[in-house]
Amino acid sequence: MKNLIYPVIISEFDDDGHYYVVTSPNIPGMVTQGDTFSEAAYWAEDAIATMLDDSTNYPEPQDPSQWHLNANDKVVYISVDMNKWLKQNSKTIRRSITVPEYLNNLAKKNNINVSRLATEALKAELNVN
Structure with missing residues (x-):
């Protein structure tokens, strides 16, 4: 973009x-x-x-x-x-992702918002601010 x-x-x-x-x-x-x-x-x-x-x-x-x-x-x-x-002008959509159970458990334990993290990772990968 x-x-x-x-x-x-x-x-x-x-x-x-x-x-x-x-x-x-x-x-x-x-x-x-x-x-x-x-x-x-x-x-x-x-x-x-x-x-x-x-x-x-x-x-x-x-x-x-x-x-x-x-x-x-x-x-x-x-x-x-x-x-x-x-x-x-972008709306948020629900999207299911699959992660290993141990990562899901660690994310919960560390209060990591997986949706936010996935969004940030996608932006970085796609070079979008």
Whole structure:
């Protein structure tokens, strides 16, 4: 996982109220919006992370100078920290593991939380903070 930076298009609209829509030719299907420019940029980070959260091969950022923009469009670069996003949006699941009985007994005797220890070991093995 890493910190990603993707260009997006933020389009300003005034029909049916004032709002901003965010899309990215780089990430097909990604669409979000906000009532303000800042809100749209904030939700763009979430939308990018949501679209990419199961991916291990992230698309290379495109050169936005090749994109066709309308008068109401602006290119903005959005930074997404995938490690942080996954931590904040990850639920805990129950998973059974098998350990030798003597280790289980020693863990209980020493008040070691096996789930916490397994989580920390997996993070270290996968180089995830």
